[in-house]
Amino acid sequence: MNLHPSRPDTASPLLACHECDLLQAAPANRAQGVSCCRCGGQLLPGPAYRPSTSLALVLAGLLVFVLANAFPVVGLEAGGVKTATTLLGTTWQLSQQQMEPVALLVLLTGVLTPGLELLCLLYLLLPLSLGHAPRGFARVMRLVHVLHPWGMVEVFLLGVLVSLVKLAHMAEVHPGIGLWSFFALIVLLAGNASRFDPGMLWERYQACRDRT
Amino acid sequence: MSRPNLKSAASQGVWRCHACGQLSRVSAPAAAAVSCPRCGASLHQRKPHSLQYAWAFLLAAMLCYIPANLMPIMLTEMLSGTQRDTIMSGVAYLWRSGSWPLALVVFVASVLVPLLKILSMLLLLLTVHWRSRWAPRQRTRLYRLLEVVGPWSMLDIYVVGLLVALVQLQSLATIKAGPGAIAFGAVVVLTMLSAMHFDPRLIWDVFEDDDER
Numbered sequence: 563m564n565l566h567p568s569r570p571d572t573a574s575p576l577l578a579c580h581e582c583d584l585l586q587a588a589p590a591n592r593a594q595g596v597s598c599c600r601c602g603g604q605l606l607p608g609p610a611y612r613p614s615t616s617l618a619l620v621l622a623g624l625l626v627f628v629l630a631n632a633f634p635v636v637g638l639e640a641g642g643v644k645t646a647t648t649l650l651g652t653t654w655q656l657s658q659q660q661m662e663p664v665a666l667l668v669l670l671t672g673v674l675t676p677g678l679e680l681l682c683l684l685y686l687l688l689p690l691s692l693g694h695a696p697r698g699f700a701r702v703m704r705l706v707h708v709l710h711p712w713g714m715v716e717v718f719l720l721g722v723l724v725s726l727v728k729l730a731h732m733a734e735v736h737p738g739i740g741l742w743s744f745f746a747l748i749v750l751l752a753g754n755a756s757r758f759d760p761g762m763l764w765e766r767y768q769a770c771r772d773r774t
Numbered sequence: 775m776s777r778p779n780l781k782s783a784a785s786q787g788v789w790r791c792h793a794c795g796q797l798s799r800v801s802a803p804a805a806a807a808v809s810c811p812r813c814g815a816s817l818h819q820r821k822p823h824s825l826q827y828a829w830a831f832l833l834a835a836m837l838c839y840i841p842a843n844l845m846p847i848m849l850t851e852m853l854s855g856t857q858r859d860t861i862m863s864g865v866a867y868l869w870r871s872g873s874w875p876l877a878l879v880v881f882v883a884s885v886l887v888p889l890l891k892i893l894s895m896l897l898l899l900l901t902v903h904w905r906s907r908w909a910p911r912q913r914t915r916l917y918r919l920l921e922v923v924g925p926w927s928m929l930d931i932y933v934v935g936l937l938v939a940l941v942q943l944q945s946l947a948t949i950k951a952g953p954g955a956i957a958f959g960a961v962v963v964l965t966m967l968s969a970m971h972f973d974p975r976l977i978w979d980v981f982e983d984d985d986e987r
Contacts, residue, residue: 578783578790578797581914583975585783600780601914601978638940647939652932655939661951667959668935671928700813704793711966714925721932724880727873728933729940732947761795764812 577605611759613766617687619757623750624680630743631673635722640733648740649673649718671714676751679709683754686763695771703760710755716748782975782982789817824973825899831968832895838960839892843885845954848934852947860954861885861930883929884958891927891965894920895972902976910977917974924966931959 575588577596581603588606589596596606634646647655649672656665682702689696696702722741729735783790789800793815800808800817808817846858859867861884868877894916901913934951941949 576788576797578788579975580790580795581918581974582910582978583782583784583790584978585781585786585788601911601974603914603918636936636940638943640943641946643943643946645940645942647936652935652939655942656935656951659938659950661938661955663956664931664935664951664959667928667931667963671925672932700794700815703813704815707793711921711924711970714928717925717928718932720879720883720926721929721936724868724876724929724933725936725940727876728868728937731871733943764794764796 579603579605606761607757607759611757611762613687613691613763616683616754616757617691619750619754620680620683620687623747623754624684626743626746626750627677627680630740630747633739633743635738635740635744636726636729637736637738638729638733639736646736646738671712672718675709676713676715676747679706679713682706682709690763690766690770693770693773695767699767703763707760713751715744715751719744719748782978784819784975784979785982789819791815791817792821820975820979821971821973824971824976825902827971828895828899828968831964831971832892832899835961835964835968836892838957838964839888842888842954842957842961845957846952847930847954847958848937849950849952850941850947851950858952861958864930864933880929880933883926887923887927888961888965891920891924891969895965895968898972898977905980907980910981913977914974917969917972917977920969924969925962927962927965928959931955931962 576585577588578585579598579601582598582601584598584600586599592606593608595604595608597603598605631648631650634648634651637644637646649668653665653669653673656662656668682705686696686699686702686706719741722744726735726737783797787799787801788797790797791810791813794810794813796810796812798808798811798817809815810817843861846860848859848864850857850859865877865881865885868874868880898913898917901908934955937949938951941947
């Protein structure tokens with residue numbers, strides 16, 4: 563019995579749908595991306611993926627990420643008292659009130675996950691676009707795969723808008739630099755996620771590794 | 775299915791790696807321990823113990839759903855006394871203050887989405903248990919929707935967090951997070967975990983098994 567898995571023939575590229583497990587041949591023309599012919603799940607994104615485009619988005623994302631967390635998102639002014647907060651400030655205040663589980667949840671989904679995902683992508687994309695194979699590629703790819711669903715920056719932004727409306731009638735609210743940075747961060751993250759093509763990155767990695 | 779030449783990868787001895795998506799031809803029994811030739815992750819025909827995990831997380835989420843809705847998620851301390859807000863009273867407040875589009879958004883994100891998520895997971899898990907052949911395409915689409923919509927119920931947690939951090943105006947008003955916020959956060963995380971562990975390919979396996987018989 564052969565316990566060692568082998569790759570299927572590469573002569574006719576096969577795809578298996580991750581949602582219904584249908585085995586199908588990859589069409590030659592994938593200009594619009596490829597969808598499963600039985601359940602309609604997305605099998606491959608469009609062909610426009612280039613690591614260098616992705617790298618540019620990730621670099622811009624990291625820059626904006628720092629701004630978004632360094633500057634206050636919203637400020638409040640009532641009766642001569644001024645307060646302002648960043649996302650990290652909310653987690654600190656929550657943990658001061660014995661709400662550590664909630665604070666941890668906000669910290670993980672709002673700051674750590676998106677930040678770590680961006681750093682991981684930088685670690686993968688920078689060497690690859692220079693033609694080197696990064697060490698521990700498989701492990702970092704898996705980390706990105708695990709982290710991705712837990713990044714919730716866009717939900718946080720909607721939360722900011724709701725809080726602005728809730729507070730607007732009891733005090734004067736000032737949207738801060740952090741808020742605009744978060745807007746930019748969402749656009750960059752979404753642009754990157756819709757382009758992301760792990761299969762293509764793996765091909766690039768294997769090509770770089772074989773060369774050295 | 776009506777078309778005869780549709781075959782699942784599993785029936786052809788081809789397994790898809792959960793981590794990197796690589797297809798591998800495996801001529802081993804379904805329970806054997808093999809690893810992906812490309813990324814080294816262990817290979818499985820289907821997500822291991824998918825239904826058990828999904829049920830466990832779903833039941834835990836259903837338990838947390840009760841305190842999440844009954845206990846206050848936010849306590850506002852003012853000169854006039856302490857105001858306790860549950861999720862529903864927060865929505866009602868937004869509605870009364872005239873910002874009904876926002877009330878609708880919060881209602882959908884914090885009340886409707888968690889409830890529909892729990893009900894949809896129940897539907898998916900029960901139909902897989904009953905080996906139902908009903909509307910597999912639509913059920914797969916429902917699952918896809920669940921994954922997209924999952925994080926949006928975190929909305930109220932962020933709102934509470936922001937209000938808590940901002941409204942610390944010593945004598946005028948202070949806002950504190952209530953115990954409902956912990957339960958609500960748990961519901962969001964548990965329903966997401968339940969959906970992640972569910973394997974949508976189980977919906978389609980019934981068709982293969984029946985054809986073989």
